[in-house]
Amino acid sequence: xxxxxxxxLFTPLKIRDLILKNRIMSAPNMLFRTIDGRPxxxxxxxxxxxxxxxxxxxxxxxxxxxxxxxxxxxxxxTLDNLVIYAEMAGxxxxxxALAAVELTHGGERIKQQFNNDPNxxxxxxxxxxxxxxxxxxxxxxxxxxxxxxxEDTAAYYVHAGFDIIHIxxxxxxxxxxxxxxxxxxRTDGYGGSLENRMRFPLEVLRRVRERLGNxxxxxxxxxxxxxxxxxxxxxxxxxxxxxxQEYADFAEISSEDFAYMFGPAFMPHGQNVELSExxxxxxxxxIPIFAIGSISSPEFAEDxxxxxxxxxxxxxxxxxxxxxxxxxxxAGEADDIVPCLRCLNCTDNDNANxxxxxxxxxxxxxxxxxxxxxxxxxxxSKKRVLIVGGGPAGMQAAITASERGHDVLLxxxxxxxxxxxxxxxxxxxxxxxxxxxxxxxxxxxSSAVRVLYNAEVTDDLIESFRPDNILIATGSxxxxxxxxxxxxxARHASTVYFDISSERS
Numbered sequence: 001x002x003x004x005x006x007x008x009l010f011t012p013l014k015i016r017d018l019i020l021k022n023r024i025m026s027a028p029n030m031l032f033r034t035i036d037g038r039p040x041x042x043x044x045x046x047x048x049x050x051x052x053x054x055x056x057x058x059x060x061x062x063x064x065x066x067x068x069x070x071x072x073x074x075x076x077x078t079l080d081n082l083v084i085y086a087e088m089a090g091x092x093x094x095x096x097a098l099a100a101v102e103l104t105h106g107g108e109r110i111k112q113q114f115n116n117d118p119n120x121x122x123x124x125x126x127x128x129x130x131x132x133x134x135x136x137x138x139x140x141x142x143x144x145x146x147x148x149x150x151e152d153t154a155a156y157y158v159h160a161g162f163d164i165i166h167i168x169x170x171x172x173x174x175x176x177x178x179x180x181x182x183x184x185x186r187t188d189g190y191g192g193s194l195e196n197r198m199r200f201p202l203e204v205l206r207r208v209r210e211r212l213g214n215x216x217x218x219x220x221x222x223x224x225x226x227x228x229x230x231x232x233x234x235x236x237x238x239x240x241x242x243x244x245q246e247y248a249d250f251a252e253i254s255s256e257d258f259a260y261m262f263g264p265a266f267m268p269h270g271q272n273v274e275l276s277e278x279x280x281x282x283x284x285x286x287i288p289i290f291a292i293g294s295i296s297s298p299e300f301a302e303d304x305x306x307x308x309x310x311x312x313x314x315x316x317x318x319x320x321x322x323x324x325x326x327x328x329x330x331a332g333e334a335d336d337i338v339p340c341l342r343c344l345n346c347t348d349n350d351n352a353n354x355x356x357x358x359x360x361x362x363x364x365x366x367x368x369x370x371x372x373x374x375x376x377x378x379x380x381s382k383k384r385v386l387i388v389g390g391g392p393a394g395m396q397a398a399i400t401a402s403e404r405g406h407d408v409l410l411x412x413x414x415x416x417x418x419x420x421x422x423x424x425x426x427x428x429x430x431x432x433x434x435x436x437x438x439x440x441x442x443x444x445x446s447s448a449v450r451v452l453y454n455a456e457v458t459d460d461l462i463e464s465f466r467p468d469n470i471l472i473a474t475g476s477x478x479x480x481x482x483x484x485x486x487x488x489x490a491r492h493a494s495t496v497y498f499d500i501s502s503e504r505s
Contacts, residue, residue, distance in 0.1 A: 006302040010330055013056075013288060013312065015249050016217050018098060018163060020056040023305050023312035024326045025252065025290055026319050028061025028102040028166070028221075029346075033356075037076030044088045046356065046365040050319055051097035054326030056312075058092045059100040059166055063157070066149035068120020069174065071106030077156045089161035100164035101157045102221065105146060107174030108135040108183065124178050124200075125185040137186070143200055146174070150204050151211040158216060165216065167205065170223035170254045171261060175201040179222075179232055179240065180256070194232070198240045202247075209247040220248045223256035224275030231256070234278035242284040250288040252314050253279060262317075263294040265342040265432045270295055270304065277309040290314045296321075296340045296432075298329035320346050321360050335442060339435040360436060362396075379404040386411070386467035388457050391419020394473030395440040398449045401471075408449045409465055415453050417441045419475050423497035 004010055013020040033043040039060075050058045064070045075081075092099040108123030112133050115121070123129075126137045138146075154165045169175040177183040178200045184191050190199050209218055222241070224234050241251055253276040255261055263271045272293035280289055291310035295301050296318040304310050318325055321340035328337050338360050345359045358364045385401045387394050390412030398410045416422060418441060424434035444451070455461070462470075478492045 004330070005332055005334070006298050006329055008305040009298060009302045009313075011305075015288065017215060018217055020098065020312070021096060022054070022056045022326060022330070023290075024055045024301065025057040025100075025312060025314040026050040026055040026059060026097075027252070027292055027314040027316040028059040028100075028168075029316055029320065034073050034075055037074050037078070038081050039075060039084055039088065042365055044084070044091055045367070047088060048091035048095070049323050049365070049367050051092040051095035053319065053323035054328075054330060055097055055315070055319060055323075056326075057100050057164065058097045059102055059164075060088060060162075061102045063101050063103050063153065065103050065105050065153040066120075066146060067117055068115055068122065069105035069107065069110055069146070069149075070114035071104075071110050071173070073114055077153055082156075082160055085157065085160035085162075089157075089163075093161070093163070098163040099161065100166045100219070101162045102166040102168050103150060103153055103157075104168035105149070105174040107177045109172055109177075123174065124183055124191070127183075143190075143203070147204050147207050151207055154208050154218075155211055158212060163217060164219055165208065165212065166219045166221060166252070167208065167248075168221050169201055170221050170256065172223075172256060175204060176223055176256065179236075180226060182226070182228070182231060194236055194239060198243065201240075202243055205244055205247040217249050218247060219250045219252065220244060221252040221254060224253040224272060224279060226256040227260065228257075234275045235282060237275075238279045238282040238284045241279065241287070245285060245287045248287060250290060250311075251285075252290040252292055253310070254292050260293060262344055262347055263342060264344060266429060267294065267342075269297075269300060273304055273309050280308065280310070288312060292316065294342060296342075297337070298325065298334050317342065317346060320356075320358050320364065323361075335439075337439075339432060339439055341432045341436055343432075379406060382406055383468040384466060385409070386457070386462070386465055386470045387473060388470065389419065389473035389475055390414075390417040390451065391473060391475045392421050392437065392440055393475070394419070394471070395444050397471050397473060399440070399443050399447055402447045402449045408447075409452065409467070410444075410449055411452045411455050411457050411461070413454065413456050417444065417451070420494060423494050426497045 010022045013023060033040050047058055062072045064074050089099040108127055108129050110121060111131060121133055121135050122138045122142055123135045127135050129135050179197050184197050189196055222237055224237050226232050253272060255272050260271050270293060273291045276289050276291040279285055288311035290312040291304055292314035295313045295315055301313040304313055317340045322338035325337050341359055343359050345357050356365055382405050384407045387398045387410045390410055394410060395417060398408050402408045418437045421433055421437040424430040424437060481487055
């Protein structure tokens with residue numbers, strides 16, 4: 001019998017009447033696939049595949065609650081659109097996951113092109129926002145308008161079949177703007193002290209809870225710190241959560257600093273875990289806490305839960321790179337998980353207008369066409385495929401062709417696989433790239449692909465193998481800037497890295 005390698009990560013968690021089958025939440029992503037305010041089928045299939053991959057919660061992100069608060073293309077909560085949201089919730093639940101929706105209002109950070117009424121461009125305090133749009137200070141009537149919008153939108157998604165209403169109170173959006181002393185300059189009962197600054201966010205939560213009743217699960221995403229002198233701290237957020245937990249069932253802890261929201265490869269993994277840990281250590285918060293931020297491996301996630309730094313983990317980019325991470329980890333196949341590079345290609349704003357992109361997952365949201373429910377798709381007929389080059393492109397091509405059932409021969413002119421990515425062996429910062437290179441080498445080694453080392457493709461080799469297809473993956477060569485005086489005295493970084501690797505070996 002298989003012994004679970006990550007027992008804490010895969011211990012179920014009961015929240016009201018819901019059971020989370022594990023402690024992994026698929027976080028809301030910045031994916032805006034809507035047509036005239038309606039999510040398209042692509043979006044439904046993208047979220048369904050997250051559920052198919054084994055996450056306990058799958059979240060529809062950036063669902064704006066009101067005109068005047070849209071910082072992304074709006075998702076209209078109309079009667080006509082109810083069917084697509086019901087289909088989305090059902091597609092997630094079909095695979096044993098809970099369907100969540102993240103409700104948000106942009107406040108002073110709204111984008112004018114996504115809103116029609118300038119009279120509703122408002123925030124805690126008057127300002128001109130980062131896009132040059134004038135923002136007025138909210139009145140109590142404005143607050144009532146926004147609260148009612150949160151109530152109505154939450155009720156709409158519950159009617160559509162969503163299990164969890166996830167209210168966004170972080171990342172500099174409206175409710176976080178009220179919490180922050182930098183954006184909340186009010187002198188009335190909604191500004192000044194922490195008690196006053198959290199009054200409006202708590203009122204939103206209270207009213208949503210009253211509207212939905214005691215059986216419905218309501219959660220919040222909140223920034224654990226502003227990471228600025230004078231900004232709110234984890235201890236402040238613990239005080240806020242000690243009040244919010246009367247209405248919210250669990251909290252996801254992120255960061256107000258953009259670099260800590262989307263930690264690049266130069267930052268340590270789990271950059272926000274210390275925030276969730278500090279919040280829990282105050283002893284003020286009794287609801288489950290989920291940590292988010294570059295939590296990319298089941299080993300790390302297991303350690304976070306086991307150590308008590310958080311009760312669960314929320315993963316975004318890791319589940320973009322490999323939606324099957326939870327399922328593979330549960331089955332003891334962690335070596336088969338595709339590592340996230342933290343390259344931030346997926347956060348490219350152009351993704352709102354074209355196919356969502358991941359540097360290591362070419363099947364992203366295409367799974368329904370390229371092998372429904374799987375990352376493999378059998379070819380109609382078996383062919384002989386010759387691949388020239390053992391770098392990342394050549395290895396991935398060989399792995400894919402072999403998985404589809406083809407007879408594959410890969411020829412590499414050196415005695416090592418990895419191509420230019422081998423430089424990461426000598427660079428302590430590029431550990432994410434090194435993990436991906438090692439994953440490809442490991443995956444290739446366990447496949448049926450034949451590899452010829454220290455070889456070049458010749459007429460005789462082609463005549464001997466007689467391929468039906470040849471894929472050229474010989475990589476790139478650095479451009480020598482001979483127009484720069486003294487260039488002949490310089491060395492390209494790759495040669496330095498490879499020299500270091502040779503010396504170490």
